[in-house]
Amino acid sequence: MPLETLSRIHRPPRLSEEVSAELEARIQRGDYAPGAQLPTEKVLAETFGVSRAVVREAIARLKADGLIETRQGSGAFVAANPKSLNFRLAPSGEDGLLHIFELRTMIEATVAELAARRRNDDDIAAMRDALQRMDAALAGEIDGSEADDDFHLAIAAATHNQYVLRLAEFLGRQFSESRRIAWVDNPRGMESPREAQREHYALLDAIAAGNPAAARQAAHVHLRGAAERVGIDLPTDLGGNSVGK
Amino acid sequence: MPLETLSRIHRPPRLSEEVSAELEARIQRGDYAPGAQLPTEKVLAETFGVSRAVVREAIARLKADGLIETRQGSGAFVAANPKSLNFRLAPSGEDGLLHIFELRTMIEATVAELAARRRNDDDIAAMRDALQRMDAALAGEIDGSEADDDFHLAIAAATHNQYVLRLAEFLGRQFSESRRIAWVDNPRGMESPREAQREHYALLDAIAAGNPAAARQAAHVHLRGAAERVGIDLPTDLGGNSVGK
DNA sequence: CGTAGTCTATTGTCTGACAACCTGATCTAT
DNA sequence: ATAGATCAGGTTGTCAGACAATAGACTACG
Secondary structure, eight states: OOHHHHHGGGSOOOHHHHHHHHHHHHHHHTSSOTTOBOOOHHHHHHHHTSOHHHHHHHHHHHHHTTSEEEETTTEEEEOSOOSOOSOOOOOOSTTHHHHHHHHHHHHHHHHHHHHHHHOOHHHHHHHHHHHHHHHHHHHHTOOOHHHHHHHHHHHHHTTTOHHHHHHHHHHHHHHHHHHHHHHHHOGGGGGOHHHHHHHHHHHHHHHHTTOHHHHHHHHHHHHHHHHHHTTOOOOSOSSSTTTTO | OOHHHHHGGGOOOOHHHHHHHHHHHHHHHTSSOTTOBOOOHHHHHHHHTSOHHHHHHHHHHHHHTTSEEEETTTEEEEOSSOSOOSOOOOOOSTTHHHHHHHHHHHHHHHHHHHHHHHOOHHHHHHHHHHHHHHHHHHHTTOOOHHHHHHHHHHHHHTTTOHHHHHHHHHHHHHHHHHHHHHHHHOGGGGGOHHHHHHHHHHHHHHHHTTOHHHHHHHHHHHHHHHHHHTTOOOOSOSSSTTTTO
């Protein structure tokens, strides 16, 4: 058995993926300028030595990513704006984590405020359930991060706006990534989840009471606390803190 | 030319898109549980009454989105975590556009508030430049949407938070999509860009003056105006409107 | 009981063809 | 001569059928 076979174990050949990767590289490299027309599928197939079906799948993938768009009868074109089409949060630079916490604070405070105005009994029940599962996790010393996510998603769901919920889901995934990073940098922060849980209940109470200002404030307190637990001091100019004054 | 042709202008039929949308709906609805095996391409093709090539393209798209994964010789399976891994804004349902405007209002108001606290002279100059280019576009009856985007991005940049800026860029692209859809549904909205421009200058003034509450308020007024111009009445519970009281 | 070989089902790829559509050139009528 | 209609070629979208590559199950044999 040649070594090549072994290497293929974790690198199974997918022609369409190779083609789409090559095309993406050419676009990012600027070989095909934004708005320019790509070679025809026929030409691309001959260029890469594959069938037109493979080229079509590769193009379909790039089309799904928003990098190119096709017009029947006309051709395929590089998207006008091939900037960062994917939104990923990778903490980079001195203020990376700080800026991520700022963003999260802004979003969650606004979401909490709206949730306080629109929540119904079912929404509150979902939040309370998540927190109780987190209590159980706390008592059993097991992982409660999933219940934590569920709590924040329940708040977003309480806005009764599908796009707010989807943005919260999207950002939640990105944040859980940075949360892991913050955790390895400062494991101490994970030792005081009970403090976070108190803040969670304060936030729940404000939303349940239908007090938008208090909900916004509680979200700020929680996020500020979460930031401090990983050694970050949030600036005071994010708004919301002055609401209670 | 039949009316049907006109309606197709903003609803071109794409079989693969219909199939992928239907499959995605079924997955989100839970018809296919996470980790479960999908019907074979052959079966799906017969079910939808299309060719296998169409089904393959639909699957390729969902695969690119991370919703499903395929194994040659085995089958296609729903991803273990079939939440919306990608964040797309496609207005769907009765309140689609309304909810999108709500989200945009929440984000932009918060961003404007922070920008009012952190902007420096360069930031203000960038905003003013974008608005002046929009004035020129207005006078020449040409497209000013790019300058519009630049203005909103300049506000996001004034927060001096890289992630806020990137989120604004990301959402801006998604919004420009829905803006086109809103435009074909209600072209009248584009006939009063001067009104929007006045709101822009009010927003700029508030940010330049360093007045966070006024900036938040101005952002709300602007977004409410933009929504009204396409025939949407935003609810009054989004916050911000009570700041001035 | 276990193992190797076989067999079948499924996805990946190829080929060829036709349909739908766009673009530009040509033609025609005013 | 100009504007609109018509036509031809090219491009993407879709279809149909076939074979290759792979995975899983089944069977026969030791």
